[in-house]
Amino acid sequence: MFIINCPYCGEREQSEFKAGGEAHIIRPKQPTELSDDQWAEYLFMRKNIKGVQFERWVHTHGCRKWFNVVRDTSNDVIKAVYKMGEKPPTK
Amino acid sequence: MTKNLRVKTSKFIDETYKVSFKFNGTTYYGYKGDTLASALLANDIHLVGRSFKYHRPRGIMTAGSEEPNAIVQLHNNTSRTEPNVRATEIEIYEGLEASSQNCWPSVNFDIGGINNFLSPVLPAGFYYKTFMWPASFWEKYEYFIRKSAGLGKSPTVPDPDIYEHKYIHCDVLVVGAGISGIIAAKTAAKNGFKTLLLDEKSYLGGSTIYQNSENFKISNQISSSWLEKEINEIKKIENLEIKTRTSVAAFHGYNFLLARENLTDHLPLDQRKNKTRHRLLKIRAKKVIMATGSLERPLIFDNNDRPGILLSSAIEKYANLFGVACGERNVLFTNNDSAYETAISLFQKGINIEAIVDNREEIDSKLIKETEKNNIKVYKGYTVVDTTGYKRINKISIMQLSKDGQKVMGSKVSITCDCLGISGGWTPAVHLFTQSGGKLKFRDEDQVFIPDKYPSDQISIGSCNGDFTLNEILSSIPNKLKDFLNIKKTDYENLEVYSSFNKSKRNIWLLPSDKLIGKTKPFVDYQNDATAKDIKLALREGFRSIEHVKRYTTTGMGTDQGKLGNMHALGIISETAGSKMGELGTTTFRPPYTPLTFGTIVGRNVGEYFDIFRKTPIHDWHVKNKAKFENVGQWKRAWYYPKDGEDMHEAVQRESKAARDSAGILDASTLGKIDIQGTDASEFLNRVYTNAWSKLAIGKCRYGLMLNEDGMVYDDGVTTRLDENHYIMTTTTGGAATVLGKLEDYLQTEWPELDVYLTSVTDHYATVSVCGPNSKKIVSQVIPDLDFSDENFPHMSFKNAKIGKIKCRVMRISFTGEHSYEINVQANYGKSVWEKCIEAGKEFNITPYGTETMHLLRAEKGFIIVGQDTDATMTPIDLQMDWIVSKKKYDFIGKRSLYRSDTIKEDRKQLVGLLTENPDDVLEEGAQIVADMNKSPVEMLGHVTSSYYSPNLKKSIALGVVRGGKNMMGQKLIIPMENKQINVTVADPVFLDKENKRLNA
């Protein structure tokens, strides 16, 4: 069980949070204009990286805010957390 | 006939406190401080069990938690019975009853022992190879395998003991209270760190505490005396918490550890009442110091498993700590200096040593010289090639080793003995370290794996780090602690240490024999009966990965996880396969380090606390009125209210009829309720529901369907516009939490520009739903001030009102198709409003109904239940609910998916009504639907999702999903059941009141 540093509340146990999949996938503004393939790309295609991955997490049993986490999936080391809408750290 | 092998008083044993216990039905005596193993040994009992596969007689091998053989069943046939308890760990108490397991009828005469003679036909993988085919025979094989194998018996009645969980946060956690752990804990605590020190044993000080030899000194004191002073000091330190009998089970990432604190297992049974038995500690430590020590390795030679063969260090511990001799004619067999420590300890206690057999040829160490001074014969450069004695070792044969250690030579020498101590050097206990994600490196010089890369803020010190001698430990620890704790100095700088231990070792993983390997039984994993022969066979058969060899031979897969023999298995594999040890890697050590009881794992979450449940504010009334309950999500919902011995069917038929004929009342408080406010609330609803919301007038209600982005139905419910920028949304009972989560997700991440606020108010309101032709008469009595005329209060509208002083929201909405009202009041008034409605409804025979009747009534109307008639593969179009999907709206969640190539297929499963040929045949929910029974294979078209006998229509009705069902209206289909086929006709899913006349009746 790892510890996540919620950008709103601070460090809390992982059990207070829920993972929400890959980060920075933006819902298309004009879905009707997309082909089936383009829509499928948005809808289904997700990366599953062994290593550093950008993820969405929500502090379900806390402030209920969504935010982004940079996590190394091979050892669960969290490299960074940042709020929704903020730019991901470059390194 | 039984001997007393208690040799000399030990300060760890209280000889004034005699304890009686039973082993296999016979009463024996021991002393307070004894383990079951030491007490048995004191009574000259070595044979305690039978091995798993060959049922060979097995004895006590170790003096700790690594014990593979001496596992017993406690208190057989009682509620406290427990299998697989290590005799070497359990402390004796008055009334202890233990018995051997894995033998029948008795440990002395065991029928399974025949497997030992059959062993040439029971090689590695035997079970896999033999019993896998033909599959249909498995049931028969399993019966025999289970009868003759199996480790102990599970209890059959609930556990009477109390267990609990506790969270602990500390600055420094020290695992292991041997000399290294004591030094670390004292240093950390004295420097202001909040420190926790854990040890699995009942005493502190590890193996140093019973080392009473002049050969090991610290600051000119015998090491045990020096350590005792340290222990007395640490007990006084305030910010240091010490827990003994506490075994760390798991070491997870981010320094999260689980430990089991054993609180009562050592107490007499009558002193355990109302006390917590085990406590699971959930520890989050800023820093972890591993001081878990090391385990002595056995030596692998033919017949190395007989009762009376123990680890040399165990013999020393039994003599020094428990004052027990393991035998009267002892032989030690070693490849390193450790056995000489044992020899000197035994000699000091007056225990006879016949000889020492040492693999090493040229050895020069003070310990050996001292041993020889005492006229103990040492065979240098020799190895044991065989042992005899069925239930107790009685003789060993030794031969000289060749220079390369691959062969034996010369003539055989026999030595008579009743106990053989073996020492193959030491293996650092790195199990927990690797669990935490730590990486090991292999040290060639003494063939050990030691910690290399730490994944978190932790260090390993002492012998678990490969520092085996007193000199190494005491010279390395001060600097390690200073670095790790970031402190300037410790109390242990430049200590004067004297140790006569020489580190030389002659490591031979599999000792040679004068016999062919096929004729020998050199055990590598004692508990699972895996021999070196099995490992070699696995390699010959092509297995290369250590993980595969492990599974094929079952090496290391017992309750002891092969703590003793795993290194030898690796060594034999690498030698046979010609690969290097370090490159082979190790198998994974999985939690728990030692087995945990189920009680420890579940803690207080038993009985009604197993899974928490929610009650509505009206719950007590339902209980009082004999409702049967159904679990819906976490809720307990009234299911039906049986009257005068009715069964469920009868009760539901009565309730359903009453609701349509006169009046019914339902507790709908569990429906999810989300308060939605903000200037963009209408726009928000437009985006999350399939239908349009902007034009909904204040005071009006509307049914909405919510999809996932993939177009599949996710939830449904009625939302009411309370004000310009204020709505209240209802969700399904089970979906309340996830719907709120989903809405918040979109609001925060996709549409942060919207001015919308969401609040879950499910628990804030109680909802009383009154339906039926007389509902209006009843609610107007309860709320006399409100104008219930159809003009003022039409269907799908809402009014604020008051019942006395109690504010309420009344919605005229219907899930039954009847004229119906829902009264929402602050939760704590729920029961009184419910009772008022019951009172007012008396003259109309108002009938409380539960979820089952609700389901029946809505099915008559063809209303779906999300999660019952849908399963995350149904679009609104599949549900024939095209009417609710707005064509005008540019976008809503899931819209684009409704015309993907897959979702527009005509032959998707679609929701239809099903009417049986015989109106009394009620279909089974989940039953398959087919068209042609003669086609092979029979094509499954779909399945029944809801099915009831309708008392109002006097016939069986059902909903189901059928491939292409939309275009099959009137077509005949078949429901094949076990003993018959039921013919059905595809029908409109709305069975009753298609014109919705009853809503305004």
Ligand SMILES: [Zn+2]
């Ligand atoms: Zn938070």
